[in-house]
Amino acid sequence: MNTRTLKLVAVDAGGTRQERKQRTRQALLDAALGAQQSLASLSLREVTREVGIVPTAFYRHFASMDELGVELVEEAMRPLRAMLRDARKRPAGDAIRGSVDILVNQVGKHAPHFRFLLRERHGDVPSVRRAIAAELRLLGSELAVDLGRFPGLADWSAEDLRMGADLMVGAMMSIVTALLEVGEHPDDRAQVVSVAEGQLRLIVLGMAAWRSLPA
Amino acid sequence: MNTRTLKLVAVDAGGTRQERKQRTRQALLDAALGAQQSLASLSLREVTREVGIVPTAFYRHFASMDELGVELVEEAMRPLRAMLRDARKRPAGDAIRGSVDILVNQVGKHAPHFRFLLRERHGDVPSVRRAIAAELRLLGSELAVDLGRFPGLADWSAEDLRMGADLMVGAMMSIVTALLEVGEHPDDRAQVVSVAEGQLRLIVLGMAAWRSLPA
DNA sequence: CTTTTGAGTGTACGCATGTACACCCAAAAA
DNA sequence: TTTTTGGGTGTACATGCGTACACTCAAAAG
Structure with a gap:
C-alpha cells in the first residue's frame, strides 16, 4: 500500500526524442518540488519512482x-x-x-x-x-x-x-x-x-x- | 581515515549518575548542533558516533x-x-x-x-x-x-x-x-x-x- | 551487605540508498 | 536501408541506516 502516491508527475509517449527527454526532465523537477522535502533528505530513488523511471535513468538528465x-x-x-x-x-x-x-x-x-x-x-x-x-x-x-x-x-x-x-x-x-x-x-x-x-x-x-x- | 572527526563532544567519567547522564544528554545536543546538518538529514548514528556512545544508547535520552x-x-x-x-x-x-x-x-x-x-x-x-x-x-x-x-x-x-x-x-x-x-x-x-x-x-x-x- | 536500577554495550536484522555495468530498441542520422 | 545514438531498463552490490533484543556492571536504594 505504500507503493506510489498516484504518480502525479508521470510522463508518457508522444513527440520527438528531444521533446520526450525535456518532458522527463521537467517531470523530475516537478517531482522534486512536489515532494515537500529538503533536497538533502530527498532520495534520487524517490524522485525517479514518482516519475516512473528507473533510478539510474536520473543521470541522463542531472549529474546529481x-x-x-x-x-x-x-x-x-x-x-x-x-x-x-x-x-x-x-x-x-x-x-x-x-x-x-x-x-x-x-x-x-x-x-x-x-x-x-x-x-x-x-x-x-x-x-x-x-x-x-x-x-x-x-x-x-x-x-x-x-x-x-x-x-x-x-x-x-x-x-x-x-x-x-x-x-x-x-x-x-x-x-x-x-x-x-x-x-x-x-x-x-x-x-x-x-x-x-x-x-x-x-x-x-x-x-x-x-x-x-x-x- | 574517515572514522571520527576528533570527537569534539565526548564525555568521560566523574560525578554522580544523574550528572553523568545529564552530561551525555548535553553532548548529544552539542553534537547535533555542531554537525551543521539539517535534522532530517542527520542520522542518529552520526550523533552517537560523535559523542562516543553506541547508537541504541541514544534512546536513553530522547525518543527520537x-x-x-x-x-x-x-x-x-x-x-x-x-x-x-x-x-x-x-x-x-x-x-x-x-x-x-x-x-x-x-x-x-x-x-x-x-x-x-x-x-x-x-x-x-x-x-x-x-x-x-x-x-x-x-x-x-x-x-x-x-x-x-x-x-x-x-x-x-x-x-x-x-x-x-x-x-x-x-x-x-x-x-x-x-x-x-x-x-x-x-x-x-x-x-x-x-x-x-x-x-x-x-x-x-x-x-x-x-x-x-x-x- | 544485598538488591535494584538504568546508562551504556554488542549483535543482529531487514531495508533503502547511490551507483556500476551490461543491455535494449526506437528514433535520428547516414 | 543501414548505422548510430541515447533515453530508459534490470540486476547486482556495498554501505549506512533505525531499532529489537539480550547483556553488563557500577551506582543508588534497601
Whole structure:
C-alpha cells in the first residue's frame, strides 16, 4: 500500500526524442518540488519512482540532486521576478495594496516554489544556498533601481536605495512565510494581508523620512 | 581515515549518575548542533558516533531526533532572549547602534545556534518548525511590549505595536543571515553592520511617522 | 551487605540508498 | 536501408541506516 502516491508527475509517449527527454526532465523537477522535502533528505530513488523511471535513468538528465536543485532555483525565482514586473507596470493607485495583492496571488499559485526557496535558502546544499542568495541579491538590486525612479527617492544614493530594497525583500519573505503558514479561514488570511500592508507601509514611511539624517 | 572527526563532544567519567547522564544528554545536543546538518538529514548514528556512545544508547535520552530538535530550539532561543534583555537594560544612548552591537556579539558567540534556527525554521521536521515559529511569535510579543514603553509609541494599539515588532524580528533574522554569511574581511563586516543599522533606523523612522494615517 | 536500577554495550536484522555495468530498441542520422 | 545514438531498463552490490533484543556492571536504594 505504500507503493506510489498516484504518480502525479508521470510522463508518457508522444513527440520527438528531444521533446520526450525535456518532458522527463521537467517531470523530475516537478517531482522534486512536489515532494515537500529538503533536497538533502530527498532520495534520487524517490524522485525517479514518482516519475516512473528507473533510478539510474536520473543521470541522463542531472549529474546529481544538487544540480537539479540549482535548476529548480531558477524555476522558482520566475514567480518572484514576475511579481516585480507586475508591480512595476501597475502605475501608482495604491502601490502597496497592489503589491501585496500580487504577492498573495503569486504565493497562492506557486506555493511549492516559495516553500522550496524558503527551505533551501538555509538548507544543506551549499550550491543551492548560494544560488538562492545570488538570485535574491539580484532581485534586491532590481528593486533598488525601481525605487530610484520614484519621485521622492530620485536623489538617493545607490547604497541607500539598496538598503531599503533589501529590507523590503526580507520583509516580503517574512510575509510569504506567514501566507504559507496561515490556515484557510478568511479572517486569518485578511489579518495576515493587513499586517503585511502595514509593514510595507511602515518601511515606505521610513524611507520618506530618511533624508533628514544623512551620512 | 574517515572514522571520527576528533570527537569534539565526548564525555568521560566523574560525578554522580544523574550528572553523568545529564552530561551525555548535553553532548548529544552539542553534537547535533555542531554537525551543521539539517535534522532530517542527520542520522542518529552520526550523533552517537560523535559523542562516543553506541547508537541504541541514544534512546536513553530522547525518543527520537525530532524530540532532540525541539529541545535544541529552546537552547538556541536563549541567546535571542538574552539579546532582548540586554537591549532593554541599555537606556537609550543610541538604541539602534547598541542593539546591532548586541546582535553582532551574540551571533559571533552562538553562530551554530543561529544557524540551527534559520535552517530548521523552514526545515523538514514539523514539530521543530512549529516550536521555532512559536518562540519567534513570543519574541515578537515581548518586543511589542518593550516598544510600547517608548514615549512616542505610548498611544499605539497592541496590534500596531505587534506589527512593528514582527517587522523588526524579521529584519533581525535577515541581518543574522547576512552576519553568518559575510566573510572575515573587516570592510565587509562593517558594511553589513552599517546596512543593518540603516534598516532598523528606517523602520524606527517609519514608526515615528505612522500615526499620521490611522485605521 | 544485598538488591535494584538504568546508562551504556554488542549483535543482529531487514531495508533503502547511490551507483556500476551490461543491455535494449526506437528514433535520428547516414 | 543501414548505422548510430541515447533515453530508459534490470540486476547486482556495498554501505549506512533505525531499532529489537539480550547483556553488563557500577551506582543508588534497601
